[in-house]
Amino acid sequence: MANEQIDAPKRVIFGLSMKLITMIIAMIMVVEVLIYLPSVANFRINWMDDRVHVAGVAARVIETVPDTMDLTPDTVSKLLSSAQAEALVVRTQGQSQLIERADMPMPVAAYAADTRERAPLDLIGRALEVLFFGSNRTMRVIGVPMDNQDVVVEVLVNEALLREELITYSRNIFWLSLLVASFTSFAIFLFLNGLLIRPITRLTRNMISFRQDPDDARKIIIPSERGDEVGVAERELAAMESNLFAMLKQKQHLADLGLAVAKINHDLRNTLGAAQLLSDQVANLDDPHVQRLAPRLVHTLDRAINFCQSVLDYGRHKSVAPRFEPVDLRALLDECATDAAVRMHPEIEWHNQVEDDVIIRVDPDQIARVLTNLLKNAREALEPLSLQDGQNLSISATLIANDQQVRLFIEDNGPGLSPRAKENLFRAFEGSGRAGGTGLGLAIAKELVEAHGGQLNYIETEKGTKFEICLPR
Structure with missing residues (x-):
């Protein structure tokens, strides 16, 4: 372990702290955007209400002027300048009066904006349209003054004035939102840094340090008394x-x-x-x-x-990854039975019940080692019985296969395994079924089968010994 090459830990550039601050700022800005949309729509409608209110004041001024007198150019200029308008139209009791500068032609309105229509989505859409696509067009603002409900006024104003104020308002909102997000994220970060970031950083550094030198007991982390x-x-x-x-x-x-x-x-x-x-x-x-x-x-x-x-x-013994290739299972069984001195044994019958067309993808050398070991163990268990008369000794191989897996059974009709051997099966130096055995064969066989993604199992039977090899098809 000490000689094992350990890669140096990579330096974290965009760490958890930076990610947390960025996420908090981004979430606050998203919330601010959701708040900004109705607020900018409200700013636009209030701006137009102010123009309508000034026009209403102008209407009152007009009412105070006797019918025999005309408005002077200076009075008209003051009225229009107070409303930032290019012209005014006052409608009351079926009568209309136009207020315009004598030295300037009557502008043509590109579109009308009625302040009496206040659908929320429509207001947001109109505000964003002016903010992003506004120009020097003339807009006709229609509304009713709050202090004079009998009068309807129309104010012709330059759209650029509204757009300029919308840009200023949006800029102020952006910087204010960024300032609030920065202070809020910093406050939340200070709280979460002590609660989560620093403990997680401590855990991470300890894992890296312990991985580099696991033989040093000083690298074992000392846990805190936190209950979470x-x-x-x-x-x-x-x-x-x-x-x-x-x-x-x-x-x-x-x-x-x-x-x-x-x-x-x-x-x-x-x-x-x-x-x-x-x-x-x-x-x-x-x-x-x-x-x-x-x-x-x-x-x-x-x-x-x-x-x-x-x-x-x-x-x-070294664990080597299997090299998979198509293998004829019946031929492999016969070859292993020959190597284990089972196939030509004078007293033991060999029954290979696997069909000829069964092809599996395995490492032939490793699976042959497993099969030879199982067949050799079965032969060694049966040979002491061959000296007794009337004994019909046999070893058989049967198969149950589907599209997903292959289940191969190696079975003999010998004396079976002792209770101690069953308890320590597949354990090196402990799981031998015969006197003087080491139990290494079954331990290695199980390891090889598991390397193929399969399982080696012992199956309880009334007589003899039976092993099951499960392999992916």
Whole structure:
């Protein structure tokens, strides 16, 4: 673990804090936009109401002038300037009076805007139209003054005046909204920074630091006393890092112990090999006592050598990813049965009940290793029974397949597994079903099947032993 190459952590440029501030400002600005739309529509209608109100005042002025007198050009200019209008039309009791400058021609209105029509969506649309597409057109504002309901006035004004004031109002609203959003986001950030950002940053830095050196116990996080989800995350991270630290130490000790055991096994195997050569020479002596004891001695030495070799093979075993290719399952079974000395066995019958056209995509070498191991275990379980008369010994392979998966069953009619073997099945050095076995074969077989995305299962039967291999089709 210490020698493993660890990539340096990438520097976070746009971190959680910046994302949080940006999100808060963006959300506040969105809310401000939703508030701005009706407010700008209200500003436009109020602006036009002011023009109508001034026109109403002008109407009162006109009423005070006797019919025998005409309005002077100076009075007309003052009335129009107060309303920022180019011309006024006052309608009362069926009569209309036009007020315009004598030195300027009567402008032609491009469109009319009636202040008595106040549909909200229509007001927003008209305000945005003036704001974005307004020009020097003349608009005819129609309305009723609040202090004189009997009078209807029409005010001809330049649209550019309204657009200029709308732009100024919008600019002020934008800067005010940005200022409010900045102060609000900063206040919310200060609150969330202490509540979430800093604890999350602490968790992140601790995970990076612990990943770089998991053998250092000082890198294990010290959880706070918070009772919320952050506190739970800190305590769970501390427990996970503690367990990982202990597990790494244990695995390091086991690795050192395994290396020592491998060296001992290697030397022991060589010693036992030499002893086997001597036992072969002793077995050729004519002494009756030697002839009686020699087979047991040779058998014991063979078992010891096989055990040492199995341990060394398991230690050298490396997990290699399967290389998938189409495989004829029936042919592969027959080949494995031959390798396991099952197919041509004089006392054991071999039944391959898999059809000829079953093709699966697997690693043929790895699956062959699994099948050979299962068939070899079945043969070794049946061979002691072959000395008994009347025994019909058999090993069979059957198949249940569909479009998704293949279920292959390897079954024998032997004595079955002992209770201890069933409890420790698929565990290295513990799950052997026969005396002197290591249990490594089934452990490796299960690992190989799982590497294919499948499962290796033991199935309880009344007699014999039955294993199921489930593989994706």
